[in-house]
Amino acid sequence: MSDFPDDIFTEPEDVDPDALSNLGPLRRLAGVWEGQRGVDINPKADGPEQREYFERIEFHPIDPQANGPQLLYGLRYHVHVNTREEDATFHDQVGYWLWEPATGLVLQTIAIPRGQVAIAAGHADADARSLVLTAERGQTEYGICSTTFLEQAFRTDSYRIEVIFNDDGSWSYVSDVTLMVRGQAEPFLHRDRNTLFKVAEPEPNPLAQIVAASGAN
Numbered sequence: 243m244s245d246f247p248d249d250i251f252t253e254p255e256d257v258d259p260d261a262l263s264n265l266g267p268l269r270r271l272a273g274v275w276e277g278q279r280g281v282d283i284n285p286k287a288d289g290p291e292q293r294e295y296f297e298r299i300e301f302h303p304i305d306p307q308a309n310g311p312q313l314l315y316g317l318r319y320h321v322h323v324n325t326r327e328e329d330a331t332f333h334d335q336v337g338y339w340l341w342e343p344a345t346g347l348v349l350q351t352i353a354i355p356r357g358q359v360a361i362a363a364g365h366a367d368a369d370a371r372s373l374v375l376t377a378e379r380g381q382t383e384y385g386i387c388s389t390t391f392l393e394q395a396f397r398t399d400s401y402r403i404e405v406i407f408n409d410d411g412s413w414s415y416v417s418d419v420t421l422m423v424r425g426q427a428e429p430f431l432h433r434d435r436n437t438l439f440k441v442a443e444p445e446p447n448p449l450a451q452i453v454a455a456s457g458a459n
């Protein structure tokens with residue numbers, strides 16, 4: 243049985259072109275952010291390594307997207323992480339955060355240049371002050387897909403991210419990646435956490451810019 247309409251082709255009409263007004267709980271993420279006090283725990287041959295990091299995250303709205311009747315609003319994001327000790331990128335990540343107003347579905351797509359992608363899902367109210375999204379290896383809907391090397395050496399079994407919107411407008415996250423590291427009996431919890439402060443406003447989505455330039459509303 244399906245929760246979806248019989249007609250899987252017809253897209254909604256009268257869609258508001260202004261994404262920033264329709265992002266539900268993701269509205270609070272829109273913009274450019276920096277966080278100086280990140281903490282990472284990652285797997286090394288001798289055991290867990292803890293590192294401090296700083297990062298910049300950009301979230302800009304995209305035009306509304308329709309999968310037939312399923313209407314999604316969202317943000318395209320880029321995370322760039324460095325450490326004080328070296329210039330080389332410590333972690334890089336791109337994807338989308340998406341919101342389905344009709345159901346409260348929240349999605350994060352994750353692509354990292356280790357050869358790994360995931361879609362994490364959760365639900366939230368439009369005015370939620372926190373978000374929890376999860377993905378699991380082996381799931382075909384909200385799953386994790388990795389290179390053969392990672393599957394064999396650092397099998398990634400699950401992903402969970404919790405976002406908290408703080409009263410001062412900043413937001414914090416804790417990201418947990420559970421890894422089965424080859425040769426180790428116990429799962430490894432690869433955890434990252436940081437608090438982000440806004441440094442710039444988001445750019446309106448392309449369609450909203452066109453509508454604004456044409457003088458329509």
Ligand code: HEM
Nearest residue numbers: 282284285323332333352360392396398401417419432434
């Ligand atoms: C701020 C976020 C993150 C930072 C700073 C970070 C950093 C790191 C570092 C430093 C390593 C060890 C690299 C090495 O020894 O070569 C590592 C390993 C790994 N990370 Fe992350 N990571 C982050 C988020 C994530 C996320 C979100 C995922 C997946 C959804 C992920 C998946 C992995 C995997 C599979 C490995 C093991 C592969 C390996 O060590 O070669 N990481 N990460």
